[in-house]
Amino acid sequence: MKFTLFSLLVALAAPLMAAEKPNIVVVLIDDMGWGDFSCFGNKEAKTPNIDRLAEEGIRFRQFYVNSPICSPSRCALTTGQYPQRWKITSFLENRAANRRRGMAQWLDPEAPTLARFLKSAGYATGHFGKWHLGGQRDVDDAPPITRYGFDQSLTNFEGMGPKLLPLTLKPGDEKPGRIWQDAERLGGPVTWMQRSAITTGFIDAAIPFIDAAAKDEKPFFVNLWPDDVHSPFWPPVDKWAKGKRGMYLSVLQEADRQLGKLFNHIRDTPALRDNTIVLVFSDNGPEPGAGSAGPFRGAKGTLREGGVRSPLIAWGPGLIDGAKKGAMNETSVFAAFDLAPSLLKIAGTEAPAGTNFDGEDMSATILGKSEASRKAAIFWRRPPDRKFTGEGKKIVQPDLAVRDGKWKLTCDYDGSKAKLFDLSADVREEKNLAGENAEVVERLKKAVIAWHEAMPADKGAELGK
Secondary structure (H helix, E strand, C coil), rough: CCCCCCHHHHHHCCCCCHHHHHHHEEEEECCCCCCCCHHHCCCCCCHHHHHHHHHEEECCCCCCCCCCHHHHHHHHHCCCCHHHHHHHCCCCCCCCHHCCCCCCCCCCCCCCCHHHHCCCCCCEEEEEECCCCCCCCCCCCCCCHHHHCCEEEEEEECCCCCCCEEEEECCCCCEEECHHHHHHHHCCCCCEEEEEHHHHHHHHHHHHHHHHHHHCCEEEEEEECCCCCCCCCCCCCCHHCHHHHHHHHHHHHHHHHHHHHHHHHHHHHHHHCCCCEEEEEECCCCCCCCCCCCCCCCCCCCCCHHHHHCEEECCCCCCHHHHHEEEEECCCEEHHHHHHHHHHHHCCCCCCCCCCCCCCCCHHCCCCCCCCCCCCCEEECCCCCCCCCCHHEEEEECEEEEEEECCCEEEECCCCCCCECCCCCCCCCCCHHHHHCHHHHHHHHHHHHHHHCCCCCCCHHCCCC
């Protein structure tokens, strides 16, 4: 083979150019608890593909999502802002239910989005998996996912555009059933496939997208947001299990197996391995009786730690500090809305002037070069339809919460019923220290109420009566 000086310079320059803009993959598991990966303490099931990412990357103990329920959590991740700003404060449902809760029908396409900013910086952008930010039930005029900055999308029954819809099969069935058939009107083409294999369906769309971007020498940003491990649970017929927890664990292990195809493709492709960062976490806490929040109390829909802590893993052998390989970061406190400004920093680009993120740049922490926490506190407002939780809806939960340093305070909208916990010593939120720390209580109450009043209102007060 003959090399000219020009071809040699091009060959030498290409990896340098690629390194300036790393590839980004965000894997968002659905309804999984903090303690469900075996690398986060699960003794009942093994997640070897996720565990390998953790062994080669960094785990984060004090990472949060910005809502204990689906749509607002995804909104914060997508926009880098509190989801309350966009009136998405619980899961998006049908029109009447959205109005009843004082919510938008979909994410405003004028909202800032990480995908749009990366696309403007030359990235190929793809969304593969659940969306749930508009286009579901009878909401059939929401914007397509591509309006939010994605070149390509493939979703499920809760988004506009091409989709995979689930066939169901249980032991003894002679032929599969269909669910969510009405979603066919929310965009096409529609492919029907076994629910137990849909994660692979999304991966089989994402991998060609990734390879095409690499062939075109473009960096890529990919959301891989599977339906798993959300109920109802449909594991492969030969992996059917007993009880809710057993079925959940069977789906979890199958999801890990299927995700391994994506992880191995990136790891085994030299051009991708050293210039790609993969983030894996859950959108909220576990469904009660299914997933596990590990040492934390609470579950999906609650403001307890089990509802809002998420098991983040960051993987990127060519990008993350090698000395931190396999480490658990115990100290850094940050949240999903910090990922947008952080990933823009890692990509070497910026949001347009005038973009005001609530999230902060935590790129050095994510890459293992720092153990800093975000500077500002993290605030939460409960979903408007989740005042009463637990079996029989007998547990009354607070309206607001704030995490600031080691302290977590919960209270109602007016600051009443305040409870204060020292999370450095009490991760189960069992010892209320409000009576011993009046100044801290007043400071945090003032801050969280001011934040709450600065956000657009929903109908949580009305529905909480």
